[in-house]
Amino acid sequence: MKIDVLTLFPAMFTGPLTESIIKRAVDKGLVEISLHNIRDYAVDRHRTADDTPYGGGAGMVMKVEPLTACLEAVLEANPRGRVILTTPRGKQFNQGMAEELAREEGLVIICGRYEGVDERVRELFGADEISLGDFVLTGGEIAAMAVTDAVTRLIPGVLGSAESAAADSFSDGLLEYPHYTRPPEFRGLSVPEVLLSGNHREIDRWRRCQSLERTLRERPDLLATARLTDADRRCLRELGEDDGQ
Structure with missing residues (x-):
């Protein structure tokens, strides 16, 4: 699977994507994860990627032009990627959704920020909106990490045993049973x-x-x-x- 992540803060992903199971999956060639800095597609010298909202109000909104340019470039290389936008207003992410996404050929995850993303991005690209739950994060990067982790571990060959994923909490709709190891x-x-x-x-x-x-x-x-x-x-x-x- 190919996973592309569009973000204003790519350095946030250094730890989560370079350790543990995800790192091993990347090293084994089972998943390819690429980070794309949306600011690289801004046209002004300040690399502006956000602006004040029409109609007034607090906060800033992610601009449509640089995000669209970044997204089009990514989709050219990953044309089968399913576009996802992390946002508090999205459908709540769960294990069933992770299993559904793990069957995709590719994912393109847009990390929402500030007051949100210009609505025309969703309309132009048909992005599926996903939320981790009924709370607000500083940005969508943590949500993108969670989605990437949950999906990657379901890709065949990533875990040592297919039974590991099948027995996890929520895989059959229930919480997992308690575990014990030595000493007795x-x-x-x-x-x-x-x-x-x-x-x-x-x-x-x-x-x-x-x-x-x-x-x-x-x-x-x-x-x-x-x-x-x-x-x-x-x-x-x-x-x-x-x-x-």
Whole structure:
């Protein structure tokens, strides 16, 4: 996959894109990530990329001319790239969206800034608007990093095991079960016996029930859309009875 990121602050990406799993994915040739400074496409000597909004009001708006010039240059090299704009007004990003984007041939991510981007950019290029959640960041760079990370780890071959991604929280609509490793006992706290039993059927059953319990406790809203089996529903009923519900 080819991912192009359009930003006013490319230096912000130095750490997140040059460490850990993303770095290994780039080194293995599984993903190509390119940063593009929108200011490089400004036509004045001050490299101006923002201006005051028509109609008045506080803040600045990212200008249409340099952003369009940058975007057209990027799309010429990545013509199949799906254009995404990070903005607080966008659709909330989730695991399902990450899986959808991971199937694309390329992504072109525009990092929103200030009061936003001139609306004509979205209209001209049909950009999909994405938000990390109901809060406001200083700029869209952090959101672009999050989208890039979430998508990259789903590309085949990036993680050591395909099961790693499949078992993650939200992959099946539930929060992930708790994990343990050595030692088997620490400061009076022991690893659940079932995990030491070697009985993989019982281990799978325990993990699934733990996922259901954690989701019921922390994010009950997820259960409305989670893919549940009859056994899952029985487990939830039992959990509800234990809580006196």
